[in-house]
Amino acid sequence: MSKLIKYEIRKQRASRMVIFVALAAALIMFWGGLLFENDMMMAISIMAMTFGAFLVLFYTGIESILVLNRDLRTKQSYMLWMLPKSSWEILGAKFISAILQMLIVFGVCGLAVGVSTALAVWKVAGFEKLAMAVKEFSWLFVEGGLKWTDLVLLALVLFLCWSLVIMVGFLAVIISRTLLVKSRFAGFLAVVLFFIINIVIEQLYAAINRFPGLDSLSGIGVTGWSIVDTIYYIIVAAVVFGLSGLLAEKKLSV
Numbered sequence: 001m002s003k004l005i006k007y008e009i010r011k012q013r014a015s016r017m018v019i020f021v022a023l024a025a026a027l028i029m030f031w032g033g034l035l036f037e038n039d040m041m042m043a044i045s046i047m048a049m050t051f052g053a054f055l056v057l058f059y060t061g062i063e064s065i066l067v068l069n070r071d072l073r074t075k076q077s078y079m080l081w082m083l084p085k086s087s088w089e090i091l092g093a094k095f096i097s098a099i100l101q102m103l104i105v106f107g108v109c110g111l112a113v114g115v116s117t118a119l120a121v122w123k124v125a126g127f128e129k130l131a132m133a134v135k136e137f138s139w140l141f142v143e144g145g146l147k148w149t150d151l152v153l154l155a156l157v158l159f160l161c162w163s164l165v166i167m168v169g170f171l172a173v174i175i176s177r178t179l180l181v182k183s184r185f186a187g188f189l190a191v192v193l194f195f196i197i198n199i200v201i202e203q204l205y206a207a208i209n210r211f212p213g214l215d216s217l218s219g220i221g222v223t224g225w226s227i228v229d230t231i232y233y234i235i236v237a238a239v240v241f242g243l244s245g246l247l248a249e250k251k252l253s254v
Contacts, residue, residue, distance in 0.1 A: 007093075009101060016101070060098070061165065170244050
């Protein structure tokens, strides 16, 4: 499994290099503003890094779906499914590598944004203002009723939602490529299936929430999610991954 994960991660090495080069350019711009006391340069670079952090989070996930589509389209990549490995293991490696790449790239960009913001505040207002900003930020948590556990829960909810999006993308690609194989319309079919599957998932979610007593449990906490919501999407993610694995095992493995 570890070798498969490393192999999948290498497939997106070029895009990671582009992302890190762009991040380095933004950091150079920030340090230039810091050295020459140009507040505008610092502000623009921090905004660019913040926007880029969320952009690459989505891009790396979408790219993993495109990589799977390429693996099922080209003859050379299709050989991956002929390895003496189960389709479950190959599919699991693809999903794990997609998640790892999103976390790594977003983590690096987020760290750059955090450090740059702290340095900018320190440069403009001094250490006392930086300490005061941290204190006021902490005060917002206490007075606003927010807790660090709320942020962790929010992060987990976002992680679950985006993981489900990737799984649905995998399933849509596998279905389209098993039906149309190398047809040029397979990509279009995958996009259509992606939206159809997501609509079905949301319609089923709405139907479940109409059961007596369940609607009162929704909208709990800072995430707006209840235990029922979380369990539902975990089950859906497991079902989607299971269907993808079954199709890959029956149609793709040799």
